[in-house]
Amino acid sequence: xxxxxxxxxxxxxxxxxxxxxxxxxxxxxxxxxxxxxxxxxxxxxxxxxxxxxxxxxxxxxxxxxxxxxxxxxxxxxxxxxxxxxxxxxxxxxxxxxxxxxxxxxxxxxxxxxxxxxxxxxxxxxxxxxxxxxxxxxxxxxxxxxxxxxxxxxxxxxxxxxxxxxxxxxxxxxxxxxxxxxxxxxxxxxxxxxxxxxxxxxxxxxxxxxxxxxxxxxxxxxxxxxxxxxxxxxxxxxxxxxxxxxxxxxxxxxxxxxxxxxxxxxxxxx
Amino acid sequence: xxxxxxxxxxxxxxxxxxxxxxxxxxxxxxxxxxxxxxxxxxxxxxxxxxxxxxxxxxxxxxxxxxxxxxxxxxxxxxxxxxxxxxxxxxxxxxxxxxxxxxxxxxxxxxxxxxxxxxxxxxxxxxxxxxxxxxxxxxxxxxxxxxxxxxxxxxxxxxxxxxxxxxxxxxxxxxxxxxxxxxxxxxxxxxxxxxxxxxxxxxxxxxxxxxxxxxxxxxxxxxxxxxxxxxxxxxxxxxxxxxxxxxxx
Numbered sequence: 001x002x003x004x005x006x007x008x009x010x011x012x013x014x015x016x017x018x019x020x021x022x023x024x025x026x027x028x029x030x031x032x033x034x035x036x037x038x039x040x041x042x043x044x045x046x047x048x049x050x051x052x053x054x055x056x057x058x059x060x061x062x063x064x065x066x067x068x069x070x071x072x073x074x075x076x077x078x079x080x081x082x083x084x085x086x087x088x089x090x091x092x093x094x095x096x097x098x099x100x101x102x103x104x105x106x107x108x109x110x111x112x113x114x115x116x117x118x119x120x121x122x123x124x125x126x127x128x129x130x131x132x133x134x135x136x137x138x139x140x141x142x143x144x145x146x147x148x149x150x151x152x153x154x155x156x157x158x159x160x161x162x163x164x165x166x167x168x169x170x171x172x173x174x175x176x177x178x179x180x181x182x183x184x185x186x187x188x189x190x191x192x193x194x195x196x197x198x199x200x201x202x203x204x205x206x207x208x209x210x211x212x213x214x215x216x217x218x219x220x221x222x223x224x225x226x227x228x229x230x231x232x233x234x235x236x237x238x239x240x241x242x243x244x245x246x247x248x249x250x251x252x253x254x255x256x257x258x259x260x261x262x263x264x265x266x267x268x269x
Numbered sequence: 270x271x272x273x274x275x276x277x278x279x280x281x282x283x284x285x286x287x288x289x290x291x292x293x294x295x296x297x298x299x300x301x302x303x304x305x306x307x308x309x310x311x312x313x314x315x316x317x318x319x320x321x322x323x324x325x326x327x328x329x330x331x332x333x334x335x336x337x338x339x340x341x342x343x344x345x346x347x348x349x350x351x352x353x354x355x356x357x358x359x360x361x362x363x364x365x366x367x368x369x370x371x372x373x374x375x376x377x378x379x380x381x382x383x384x385x386x387x388x389x390x391x392x393x394x395x396x397x398x399x400x401x402x403x404x405x406x407x408x409x410x411x412x413x414x415x416x417x418x419x420x421x422x423x424x425x426x427x428x429x430x431x432x433x434x435x436x437x438x439x440x441x442x443x444x445x446x447x448x449x450x451x452x453x454x455x456x457x458x459x460x461x462x463x464x465x466x467x468x469x470x471x472x473x474x475x476x477x478x479x480x481x482x483x484x485x486x487x488x489x490x491x492x493x494x495x496x497x498x499x500x501x502x503x504x505x506x507x508x509x510x511x512x513x514x515x516x517x
Contacts, residue, residue, distance in 0.1 A: 157358065164347060216359065217358075
């Protein structure tokens with residue numbers, strides 16, 4: 001136990017802990033929304049497309065997170081455009097943007113001279129190397145998400161549940177949808193450093209599935225998802241440290257294991 | 270008294286394809302209008318146009334002064350099959366969502382009271398904390414009826430409320446509608462002709478065009494004349510056409 005407490009004396013571990021708290025809250029809430037609305041796949045598309053922006057940033061030498069934000073928003077709009085205007089099936093347009101973003105990322109990274117040591121940490125995440133600036137970004141994101149959901153909780157719930165009915169009641173459905181899509185894009189991008197592009201979908205879906213075992217109340221689901229995300233992230237962080245394995249993968253493994261155990265307990269108890 | 274809703278020469282549809290053409294219709298206080306017609310004939314399209322979900326290509330829909338404005342007092346019960354039953358939402362929250370247009374004007378205490386009262390009245394108070402996915406067809410329909418009624422609308426619009434519902438609840442539902450109709454106008458889309466002739470006062474036959482029938486007594490001959498290809502049979506009974514054929 002004393003080794004666990006001693007870990008917090010290390011600066012890098014303290015930062016990782018704070019990052020886990022912020023990632024759990026933002027991914028718990030936004031993931032709860034994504035899962036309830038069945039837009040997991042579109043979120044996956046945006047996440048992977050953002051890799052193109054990271055590659056471009058490496059190539060041109062600016063902040064990779066900024067590149068990722070640009071590509072995430074661009075792909076979110078691109079998917080909407082392909083589906084609504086160009087009349088391509090939604091799942092196909094998601095797949096097109098998903099793979100195009102990844103392909104552009106690989107091309108840009110290939111063209112970048114020299115070695116790109118950080119690339120793996122964007123793909124698979126490394127919570128132990130999160131910077132103070134990134135923590136401030138994550139803090140700001142959490143403030144935005146919590147206030148948005150606190151103020152407009154009813155509107156968000158009613159639109160997510162029955163968009164058509166919300167329209168008949170005069171709610172600005174289109175405006176809210178675009179706003180939430182932007183927040184999803186930001187959440188994904190700002191949490192990339194924690195679990196990585198490849199693995200972030202799990203932070204948006206697994207704690208929610210676990211929470212869904214215990215509640216069908218939307219508000220409780222969002223809160224409980226954050227709690228389970230936090231439990232998984234912290235346990236994963238310790239496991240990663242003591243077994244000396246990659247943190248992102250350890251977090252995902254813990255989340256899924258937790259879900260599996262609780263699901264089985266529900267069968268037998 | 271002026272018409273609550275006055276539809277003049279309405280052409281409306283999806284994208285650029287019109288589903289309804291040149292429709293004229295007036296709805297008055299205490300009307301109980303049954304909307305019938307073949308699948309794809311435009312029944313739901315008509316409802317969506319009235320609800321403002323579809324913009325007219327041509328013509329207009331006028332509302333009487335007292336129900337004007339963005340937040341029209343119209344209660345709406347959509348087709349239940351379009352609702353995601355796995356969505357994590359409780360019965361209480363679904364019913365409360367019927368008050369979303371009045372948000373801010375009521376304190377949360379009185380909102381809670383209002384929802385509880387209505388749930389009690391409809392006999393579903395004990396399931397208020399259940400998730401919608403756990404409900405039977407009849408309970409589900411009652412919940413959506415509560416959502417439509419909680420805002421005290423002047424007009425109630427129902428799109429096939431008798432799908433997935435057992436016979437006993439169907440009877441209760443229409444009895445409830447008959448009582449409600451003493452105060453509000455009702456527009457009902459149904460596939461069940463037996464229900465239509467039993468409960469509604471007037472009928473609109475919708476198949477690209479709309480033919481208004483000012484009584485609830487309608488014959489196969491009327492339907493043929495209105496170019497409305499549906500058979501007057503009660504669900505579960507043997508169709509006349511089949512019988513005729515059989516006796517030959």
